[in-house]
Amino acid sequence: MITLIKNGEIYAPEYLGRQSILLIGGEIVKIGEMNENKLLDLDLEVQLVDAEGSIVVPGLIDPHVHLIGGGGEGGFSTRTPELQLSEIIKSGITTVVGCLGTDGTTRHMTSLLAKAKGLEEEGVTAYIYTGNYHIPTPTITSSVKDDVILIDKVIGAGEIAISDSRSAQPSLHEVGKLVAEARIGGLLSNKAGVTHFHVGPGKDRLTFLHRLLEEYEIPASKLYATHIMRSRELMDDAISLSQKGAFVDITADETTGEWIKYFKENGGELERLTLSSDGNGSLPKFNDQGQLIGMGVASPHTLYEQVTRAVKEQGLPLTEVLRFVTLNTANALCLPKKGRLQEGHDADVTIVNNETLEIEHVFAKGRHMLKDRKTIVKGTFEK
Numbered sequence: 001m002i003t004l005i006k007n008g009e010i011y012a013p014e015y016l017g018r019q020s021i022l023l024i025g026g027e028i029v030k031i032g033e034m035n036e037n038k039l040l041d042l043d044l045e046v047q048l049v050d051a052e053g054s055i056v057v058p059g060l061i062d063p064h065v066h067l068i069g070g071g072g073e074g075g076f077s078t079r080t081p082e083l084q085l086s087e088i089i090k091s092g093i094t095t096v097v098g099c100l101g102t103d104g105t106t107r108h109m110t111s112l113l114a115k116a117k118g119l120e121e122e123g124v125t126a127y128i129y130t131g132n133y134h135i136p137t138p139t140i141t142s143s144v145k146d147d148v149i150l151i152d153k154v155i156g157a158g159e160i161a162i163s164d165s166r167s168a169q170p171s172l173h174e175v176g177k178l179v180a181e182a183r184i185g186g187l188l189s190n191k192a193g194v195t196h197f198h199v200g201p202g203k204d205r206l207t208f209l210h211r212l213l214e215e216y217e218i219p220a221s222k223l224y225a226t227h228i229m230r231s232r233e234l235m236d237d238a239i240s241l242s243q244k245g246a247f248v249d250i251t252a253d254e255t256t257g258e259w260i261k262y263f264k265e266n267g268g269e270l271e272r273l274t275l276s277s278d279g280n281g282s283l284p285k286f287n288d289q290g291q292l293i294g295m296g297v298a299s300p301h302t303l304y305e306q307v308t309r310a311v312k313e314q315g316l317p318l319t320e321v322l323r324f325v326t327l328n329t330a331n332a333l334c335l336p337k338k339g340r341l342q343e344g345h346d347a348d349v350t351i352v353n354n355e356t357l358e359i360e361h362v363f364a365k366g367r368h369m370l371k372d373r374k375t376i377v378k379g380t381f382e383k
Contacts, residue, residue: 001025001366002044004036008051008351012341013058013322021056023347026365031343047368051351054360057322058341059094059348061329062303063249064159064196064226064276067098067115067126068107071282073166074292079103082115083280083300085122085379091277091300094348094364095125095338099159099196101281102166104132109140109147116153122379124364125338125346129158129196134168135178144178148185148193155333156194157182159226162208164200165290175208176216183222192334194247197225199234206237213244220245224332226276227251229259239263242272247332249274250324252302257310260321270320274329277303308357 003023010016010031022030022039039046069080088096096119098112109130116126130147131137137160139147147154157178161167179195186193199206206225212218220241226249228238238248248268250259252275263273279300285293307325310316330339337346347366352359362370369377 003047003049003363003366003368004034004039005049005051005056005349005351006034006036008054008056009354010341011055011057011319011322013319013326015319021341021349023349023363023366026347028341028343028345028347031341049351049361053354054351055318055354055357056341057350057352058326058339059350059362059364060092060304060325061095061333061335061339062093062277062279062300063097063274063329063333064251065096065098065279065300066101066281067096067119067128068111069280070101070103071284071295071297072103072106073282073284074295078282078295079106080280080282080297084382085119085124085377086375086382087279087300088119088124089362089364089369089375089377090359092304092350092352092359092362093124093300094350094362095335096127097155097333098126098128100132100138101159101198102133104134104138109138113140113151113153118380123367123369123377125348126153127155127333128153129156130154131157131160133159133161133164133166133198135160135170135174137178143181145181145185148182148191149189155192156186156196156224158196158224159198160195161198161200163202163204163206164198165202167200172208172211172215176212176218179212179218179222180216183219186222186334192332194222194224194332197223199225199227199230201230205234206241209241209246213246221247223247224249229253229255232262235259235262236266239266239268242269243267245272247272247274249276251276251278252306256306257314257316260310260316260324261314270323271328271331273324274332275303275306275324304359311357
């Protein structure tokens with residue numbers, strides 16, 4: 001696979017101007033001026049993509065996706081379905097990280113691992129966290145540390161629930177031991193070894209994570225808290241945590257742009273902020289008594305939709321917002337060849353219209369997956 005993308009405005013995510021990008025196999029080989037005629041004279045099959053009037057950006061990374069579905073808080077009929085390849089591609093996403101949620105009984109780590117491997121075979125990059133809301137948490141090898149070390153797709157633990165009535169109400173020491181296991185596993189396997197925390201609406205907010213940093217020998221960068229936009233108080237707590245070096249994540253919804261501005265204006269560390277979709281996870285609504293009163297399903301489309309809204313409606317710079325779904329996420333998850341348009345990096349590229357920001361093309365590991373706004377590569381059982 002040889003692809004030349006020409007005449008596009010490059011955001012890597014920083015602005016590089018109008019340049020060409022050459023993809024060979026699954027790698028970005030060159031960014032800059034290129035002699036198209038010499039390339040065609042090689043007598044090799046070369047795909048030319050004219051990105052005139054378009055913006056070329058890194059493929060998005062979604063660090064929190066329920067690949068095999070989630071939910072179930074309203075009974076068996078409320079379990080959400082598996083995510084399909086085309087839903088990922090249409091969202092401009094080329095890398096996903098799968099997780100379990102509340103249910104670690106009828107959904108299994110081995111099924112999540114198989115789904116991630118299946119998505120890899122279908123064309124995107126997929127990783128997973130080991131565990132679910134609860135501590136002790138489900139694993140593949142019976143050890144969080146061993147899962148991270150021995151299972152190629154496992155890059156950390158999560159999503160562990162805190163400040164939520166659906167958590168296992170663990171002690172601080174239990175949480176500290178799990179974080180330490182994930183971190184040691186990461187050290188021994190050269191992976192992120194992060195622990196990804198589901199933060200509920202509870203009154204304790206991020207108290208556990210602040211105490212971990214104060215009372216235990218835990219590097220702040222190994223804590224990664226999501227759903228931080230539930231309230232202003234929780235966002236203030238997340239800003240404080242980011243200032244200590246932890247990563248924090250906003251689950252994309254219609255308020256995302258406003259929360260990004262709030263985070264920025266109140267001293268949040270922008271290099272520690274990411275966005276995720278919670279794709280195919282359930283969106284349960286509970287009353288003050290903890291009773292389920294409504295249910296929805298999150299969509300991976302929300303991630304890029306909120307990127308565009310943050311730019312168009314909140315006036316945030318595209319270079320800044322792109323970092324939250326590309327480079328920052330790659331740094332949080334220790335994925336050195338992801339999240340950036342750079343020679344030698346993976347050929348994950350999304351092309352969007354310069355005016356509307358609508359997604360026009362998606363390349364995942366160099367393979368053309370979405371062309372002229374139409375999905376050309378679908379999952380094995382998709383029509």
